[in-house]
Amino acid sequence: MRDATPTFPLHPVPGTGTGLAAPFDSPPTFRLRRTTPPGTVAPPTGVFGPPPDMDARPHPAERDTATDPTPARDLAAALDADPDPRPTPPRGFDAVAETVLGDEPAAPVGSPLAGPMERINDAVRAGRIDTAARLADETLEHASGTLGADHPEVLRLRELTAYIAYLAGEPVRAFRLSLDLAVVCRRAGDAEAAYGNVRSAATAWRGVRDPLLGLELGRDLIALWTELASEGGPAADEEEELDSARARMDRLTARARGLRG
Secondary structure, eight states: OOOSSOOOOOOOOTTSSOOOOOOTTSOOOOOOOOOOOTTOOOOOOSOOOOOOOTTOOOOGGGOOTTTOSHHHHHHHHHHHHOSOOSOOOOOTHHHHHHHHHSSSOSSOTTOTTHHHHHHHHHHHHTTOHHHHHHHHHHHHHHHHHHTOTTSHHHHHHHHHHHHHHHHTTOHHHHHHHHHHHHHHHHHTTOHHHHHHHHHHHHHHHHTOOOHHHHHHHHHHHHHHHHHHHHTOSHHHHTHHHHHHHHHHHHHHHHHHHHHHO
């Protein structure tokens, strides 16, 4: 079989002992060297230094960061420098939703509101908001007459009723229920509950699209919110939320001015 690799004539190399004189016009020739076939690993060549000293101590600038306590100290210092490492608890309607969806009982065991509130929560979880709203209104009316409007369990029922009103697409009613609750809780000295209901009122207020009505409700909200913030407590710790509400008031003012113009 004929080899498929092309062949070329080899010309004698001057001075190789062939005795033949190469003509001046002959093409240049090269000595053939043995080459390593592709894919073959060639042995290393060169001069190697002495093996490393395994007992040598590392240079101070080359310390192992895994055993160096300095990064850990820096991290601890950064954590200590955080003025408020505590997580922010859910507030407003977020807190009410967690209660509805949670595993805790809706009311203390033995409470006359335990059964009705559990049925209300079941309706909310099932998405039957109309049924939940009807049950909440009926239960609230009955409980306010028997236990009193400011009873702690009735206050929780009022928060739930405001949340359901918001889910039912009634932001104005939800706003007024929440703001009334904030006033009651502030009067009782419960700054956390008062601020939580202010945040619920703010959520409902943002659902009011009419700029004129939004301005009317917003003035009452901002006034109470500002008073709570001036007294310290959680409202003062989250001033950025109050600033956000004030910014919305500015936008509503601009929209109302455009309607009048």
